[in-house]
Amino acid sequence: MINRPRRNRLNPAIRGLIRETVVSPANLVWPAFVQEGNNLRTPIVSMPGISRLSIDQLVADCQRAFDLGIPAVALFPALDDSLKNSEGTESLNPNGLLQRAVKELKKTIPGMLVITDVA
Numbered sequence: 268m269i270n271r272p273r274r275n276r277l278n279p280a281i282r283g284l285i286r287e288t289v290v291s292p293a294n295l296v297w298p299a300f301v302q303e304g305n306n307l308r309t310p311i312v313s314m315p316g317i318s319r320l321s322i323d324q325l326v327a328d329c330q331r332a333f334d335l336g337i338p339a340v341a342l343f344p345a346l347d348d349s350l351k352n353s354e355g356t357e358s359l360n361p362n363g364l365l366q367r368a369v370k371e372l373k374k375t376i377p378g379m380l381v382i383t384d385v386a
Contacts, residue, residue: 292336296382301325301368302345319345322368326375339380342368358385 275285300319302309307321320328329340344365350357357363369381 293338295337296339296341296380297329297332297337298341298343299325299329300343300345301364303347303364322364322371325368326371329372329379330376333376333379338378339382340372341382341384343384344368355385 275281300311300317302319302321304321305323308318308324311317311319325342332340342365344363346357346364350363358365360366365383365385369383372379372381
């Protein structure tokens with residue numbers, strides 16, 4: 268006789284821990300690369316199919332992602348080298364690229380989670 272212990276089926280918490288992995292759009296974070304300018308999509312050579320987006324294009328793409336069920340975006344700013352220093356002072360600039368991108372995203376898509384990376 269084959270012994271088939273069913274201890275892993277005892278309660279919903281245990282079943283939830285051992286169930287198959289399920290990935291849905293609600294589990295995703297969309298990475299987005301943002302740059303200065305208007306109506307710009309600049310391909311990133313080292314990442315085929317990925318582009319740096321100006322804020323207006325970023326908002327449009329994030330709206331499409333949000334409408335598809337992706338609840339979050341991680342922003343990676345492309346700052347000019349002249350704005351970078353060892354203290355990271357541009358990260359505190361209220362009119363900086365990343366800050367303006369976050370403001371525009373939250374104004375347009377208030378339900379989207381915005382994760383930032385300070386360059």
